[in-house]
Amino acid sequence: MHLCGIRLRAGMSGVGAVVVAVALAVAGGAAWWLRTRDGAVRSPGSEEGGQMQAVLRRLGVRPAEADLTVVQFSTAFCGPCRATRARLQHLQSTRPGLAYVHVDAESHLDEVRELDVRRTPTLFYLDRDGELVGRSSGAPRPEELTALVDAHTGARS
Amino acid sequence: MTAQSSSVVARHERMVDVRGPRFGAWVTTVVLAVALLTGSGWLVAAQAVVFAVGALGGLRYAPYGVVFRFLVAPRLGPVREREPEAPPRFAQLVGLLFAVIGTLGYLFGSPVTGAVATGLALVAAVLNAATGFCLGCELYLIIRRAQTARAS
Numbered sequence: 408m409h410l411c412g413i414r415l416r417a418g419m420s421g422v423g424a425v426v427v428a429v430a431l432a433v434a435g436g437a438a439w440w441l442r443t444r445d446g447a448v449r450s451p452g453s454e455e456g457g458q459m460q461a462v463l464r465r466l467g468v469r470p471a472e473a474d475l476t477v478v479q480f481s482t483a484f485c486g487p488c489r490a491t492r493a494r495l496q497h498l499q500s501t502r503p504g505l506a507y508v509h510v511d512a513e514s515h516l517d518e519v520r521e522l523d524v525r526r527t528p529t530l531f532y533l534d535r536d537g538e539l540v541g542r543s544s545g546a547p548r549p550e551e552l553t554a555l556v557d558a559h560t561g562a563r564s
Numbered sequence: 565m566t567a568q569s570s571s572v573v574a575r576h577e578r579m580v581d582v583r584g585p586r587f588g589a590w591v592t593t594v595v596l597a598v599a600l601l602t603g604s605g606w607l608v609a610a611q612a613v614v615f616a617v618g619a620l621g622g623l624r625y626a627p628y629g630v631v632f633r634f635l636v637a638p639r640l641g642p643v644r645e646r647e648p649e650a651p652p653r654f655a656q657l658v659g660l661l662f663a664v665i666g667t668l669g670y671l672f673g674s675p676v677t678g679a680v681a682t683g684l685a686l687v688a689a690v691l692n693a694a695t696g697f698c699l700g701c702e703l704y705l706i707i708r709r710a711q712t713a714r715a716s
Contacts, residue, residue, distance in 0.1 A: 422676060423600035426683035430600075434690040441697055482708075484654040484701040486647050512705055520709055527705055 446547030448532070448540075448555065456539035462521045463531060463539075466510055470533040474504030475540075475559035478531040480512045480519065485527040487546035492528075494549060504560030534559060577648040580623050582696075585652040587636055588618075588628035589693035592659070596686040600679060605670025608682050612663035618656035623649050626656065651701045655692070658700030659685050 451459060460470075463478055470476045477495055481488035492509060499505045512519050512527060522531075525544065532540040532555065540559065547555075592611065599607035618626030637643075662685040669678025688699040 422679045423603050426679045427597050427600045427686065430683045430686040431690060434687045434694070437687070437691055437699075438695050438697070441695065482701075482705050484651045484698075484704045486651045486696075486698060486701065489648065513708055516708060519705070525706065525709075526702055 441545065445545030446543050446551060447545075448543045448547075450541045451539055459522055459531070459539055459542075460533070460537055462518050463533065464537075466508070466515065466518055468508050468533065470506075470537040471535060473506030474535055474561065475556060476506040476508060476533045477556070478508045478510060478533070480510050480515075480522075480524050480527055480529045482512050482527045488528045491530070491546050491552075494552060498553065498556050502556060502560045505556055532559070577650060578622070578624075579646040580629075580649050580652065581632075581637065581643045582645045582647045583637070583640065583643075584623070584629050584632045585647075585655075586693060586696060587632045588626060588652075589689050591628045591631075592689040593686065593693050596682055596689055599666075600682055600686065603670070603675060603679070605667055605678060608663055608670055608678065609667040611685075612660060612667050615656045615660035615663050619653060619660050623653055623656075651698055654704065655688070655698050655700035658703060659688065662688075 450456075466478070468476060468478055479488070479492060479495065481492065495505075495507050499507050510518075512524060512529075518524075522529075528546060529542065529544045530547065531542050534540050592614075595607065595611050595614075598604075599611065614627050618629065623629050662681050666678045666682035666685065669675065669681055671678075691697050691699055
């Protein structure tokens with residue numbers, strides 16, 4: 408009985424040590440994934456892009472009114488959303504060709520599902536023709552965001 | 565910013581020094597790792613209480629936050645960056661959920677359940693400590709999306 412107890416206790420901490428090692432490996436992998444993916448702009452296929460444009464129009468997005476329209480999806484429990492929003496509003500004040508639309512994801516869950524928004528902030532970039540130039544998830548790096556905006560609004564930084 | 569607009573901000577969202585939650589995440593990482601290595605359900609329970617105070621009472625009362633404010637912050641430089649309290653506070657609630665499952669597992673005869681739940685909390689804590697990424701915060705939209713899918 409006593410021996411059994413000792414063996415059980417040794418087994419428990421063994422499981423614990425394995426779990427700690429796995430947890431650290433998973434966290435390391437996740438950190439690497441986030442580093443490469445956060446803010447990376449990818450372009451959707453033209454068919455998929457067309458459907459997304461219609462959904463974005465429903466949210467009041469009017470791309471014809473600016474050289475580049477950036478649509479940001481945010482939630483209340485999202486630290487990086489706030490920083491990204493401030494950065495885009497600042498860019499907007501110095502670049503007249505940029506329009507910015509902020510969407511509270513929680514109050515537009517149907518659109519969130521149709522656009523397959525999984526993380527916040529998620530950004531959509533549309534040109535003046537309403538063409539979806541790209542989308543990104545996670546906070547973009549400031550210099551990359553500025554470069555993308557400048558490339559589409561014709562501004563020189 | 566005018567006095568009026570800053571008071572509106574203050575009313576709607578309480579701000580915290582960004583270094584506070586990061587410090588708390590490091591302490592949480594150490595506590596959960598020690599709990600796993602020793603297989604101590606009571607240590608997981610203690611961490612659950614810490615999570616509960618932060619989530620339900622607010623970060624002002626969060627034990628690791630109090631330690632940070634009174635013992636650590638005075639030794640560091642002045643506050644450079646503040647963030648709204650809501651995201652890290654919500655993360656404490658997600659942490660509480662996993663710590664409660666972990667505690668129940670350890671104390672009621674299912675140590676593997678206890679270790680796995682505690683391990684998931686450890687992943688979130690170490691990721692937050694090392695990179696500032698808030699896993700609990702990201703789960704919020706995923707959960708809300710799933711709820712809509714079930715309703716329609």
